[in-house]
Amino acid sequence: MIRLWCWRTYLILPLLVLIAAPRARAGDDQAGPRAAQQRPRVGVAFGGGSARGLAHVGVVRWFEEHHIPIDLIAGTSMGGLIGGAVSSGMSAEELSAMLQQVNWDEMFGFSPFRYKNVRRKEDARAYPSRIELGIKQGISLPIALNNGQQVDFLLARIVGPYGTISSFDDLPTPFRAIAVDLVTAQQVVLDSGSLASAMRATMSLPGIFPPVEVDGKVLVDGGAMNNVPADVVRSMGADTVVAINVGFAGDTRTVSRSLLGLMSQTVDVMMQAATRASVKTADIVINPPLDTYASLDWRRNKELEEAGYRAAEAMKDQLLPLAVDDGQWAAYLDTRHARRKTAWPVPQFVSVAGAVPSDRARIETVLAPLVGQRALDVQALETHLEAFAGLDRYETVGWQLDEKDGRAGLRVEARPKAHGPPFLMMGISLQNTTTDDFAFRLSARYLTFDAVGSGSELRVDGTAGAEPSVGAELYRPFGRTALFAAGTAMARRQTLSFVSDDVVVARYNEDRIGIGFDGGINLGRDSDVRIGMWIGDLSANVKTGNPGLPELNGRETRSHLAWRFDNQDSPVVPSEGIRAVATLDRILDSPDVSPDVSPEFVTDRTNDNVTQLELGGSIFWSVRRLDRLFLTGGMGTTWGHPLPTEQFGLGAPFRLGAYGTGEFRGDHYGVLTAGYLRAVGRLPDFLGGSIYLGGWAENGSAFDEIDDAKFLSNVSVGVVGDTLIGPVLLASSFDFNGAWRYYVGIGRLF
Secondary structure, three states: OHHHHHHHHHHHHHHHHHHHOOOOOOOOOOHHHHHHHOOOOEEEEEOOOHHHHHHHHHHHHHHHHOOOOOOEEEEEOHHHHHHHHHHOOOOHHHHHHHHHOOOHHHHHOOOOOOOOOHHHHHHHHHOOOOOEEEOEOEOEOOOEOOOOHHHHHHHHHHHHHHOEEOOHHHOOOOEEEEEEEOOOOEEEEEOOEEHHHHHHHHOOOOEOOOOEEEOOEEEEEHHHOOOOOHHHHHHOOOOEEEEEOOOOOOOOOOOOOOHHHHHHHHHHHHHHHHHHHHHHHOOEEEOOOOOOOOOOOHHHHHHHHHHHHHHHHHOHHHHHHHOOOHHHHHHHHHHHHHHOOOOOOOOOOEEEEOOOHHHHHHHHHHHHHHOOOOOOOHHHHHHHHHHHHOOOOEEEEEEEEEEEOOEEEEEEEEEEOOOOOOEEEEEEEEEEOOOOOEEEEEEEEEEEEOEOEOOOEEEEEEEEEOOOEEEEEEEEEOOOOOEEEEEEEEEEEEEEEEEEOOEEEEEEEEEEEEEEEEEEEEEEOOEEEEEEEEEEEEEEEEEEOOOOOOOEEEEEEEEEEEEEEEOOOOOOOOOOEEEEEEEEEEEEEOOOOOOOOOOOOOOOOOOOOEEEEEEEEEEEEEEOOOEEEEEEEEEEEEEOOOOHHHOEEEOEOOEOOOOOOOOEEEOEEEEEEEEEEEEEEEOOOOOEEEEEEEEEEEEEEEEOOHHHOOOEEEEEEEEEEEEOOEEEEEEEEEEOOOOEEEEEEEOOOO
16 A cells, blocks of 8 residues: 555646746746756856957857857956857857957957047157046046046947846846945946947956946956855755856966066956855866966967867766757747847937037037938937047047837946046156267147036147247137137247267357247048237247347237048057148248348348248058058148248158157258068056057158258168157168168157
């Protein structure tokens, strides 16, 4: 009887369980696959590790090739970006293709020069230091080295169609992002709202990217508390948890003996201790061998992907039991595809938050054509927003889909910088006039906005050292138009050095003080035109030697027309683009140099009614991705016969560098330089950029009459470094006539 009762029990209990169990709802994608497949739910914890996190892509590819479904995902830092992308429906192939197109210099380097408007590019060329100081509340550094603008755009393209969702469980694969709230010092598990903001928050490494502020929380990278969130995946309902640890996985390490190295390793050790605790909750741990990869090796993404793939292959004995057959795999993919959103809704409105009134009005104007289109033109949207991000007054100018009263729309959010405006830019300039004569300058620029109305700018400059100066410009746009007006005031000293046989034989000082008025039009982000007048006083005298010039003192009046275009992507060594400047300058009135005023100086030259036209610029091309081919040069012509102080001069790096500064002067000139620069190294990210070794050939002449033109040829070799304080140049030039000179330069080059 006992045996019969037992058999009945075994038969009846499963029936009772099936009857009592809640029925899976039609369309319940969590219960459905599990009930149908009768398999454990696999959850994956994507760990943080900066660039090493790119190894996750290889692990995902291995899972796909071996038909291992991923039912639940949690991610931290770079693992949050990759994990969020997979959760949104992207495959490993799509991820790999996307990462191949990423410009890592712009994504994780300093704020990109490419997207600055023409005025901010002018600032960056005049003050090429990468350090931007704010003086909003005393002098302070920016909150982060990178503003995150390009990261925001990347995330918007990945997950933009989802907008703001009530739960990340509604994604093709349920997802959680791990961040840390600096206000409460607690871990925050992000499970709803803006998916892009959640991914952005989890990878906001302090000092590298600005934190994300939402609902009173100040969120940063979750790696400090939970770098491999296996416990979070378990709490989501995973039966089997796979943890991918792309941080340091060894038991011992070589201890750094440097200050920064010890600080970095101390943080790493704390994160490593937290990682060891969290992975204990995982069933399977994948530790890709990444000891040879640094946290900033973004450009080695294909190598990192392969390292992740090999690490998964090494764990196949533990992973393959999680694989499903072809039918179940097809059903899994169908379910993900059905839940994936790829279509962009048609925006019916645009809302702008965080921008000043003038910028808000212009954003609404330029984005108006995108409203009501059949499909959202994401490329056009980003191009427009980059122009406003290029103002450099906001941390970022991002976008996301929004909804009001059942209508889809675009929400543009400009996040003001915490440390400014006002801003303070610093610049160092060092250049040798001859082999042994050096000119050093320390310069600063104060920049603030809205001084005389929304959108206006006030710039105040000062230079100490060689050729001291002080000046200011007040710029004011007119409403929503591209027109602007600008007023300037300036006092400066310009020293002309006269060189012979690599020796400065005379110096002549010109002191100017005056005011100017300009009007113009912005022709787009990269170009503008202006016309104006300058009225002031000129005082000139001999400093040393005998330059053969008179002492001057009197009024000076000038008019000018200027056009500039700049779409290059770096103020140091661009990878591409053109920079061109054309000026037409006329001297209407100048100090008298007649024999009555300067009897000791007799000349048939005068600056009165002299007109000069000059065109200069440069163009760069990328060769084999890292190397650069370039042309730079200029030409100028004069109507009239001005004093040598107003003539064109040659003798400088890339302008007949084998000769002293201004050694050749003339009413007309032409110079062309062609060169090739090869990338031979790179400074650490956030400390600088590439180091180039190369050579260039120069040919040019300065002359009064074309029949007297003597074109000279130089050959130069040198090293150019893109450093934290600006470009550094070490080079030497040789002339075929026997002239030779080396030069050292810090500051503006091309």
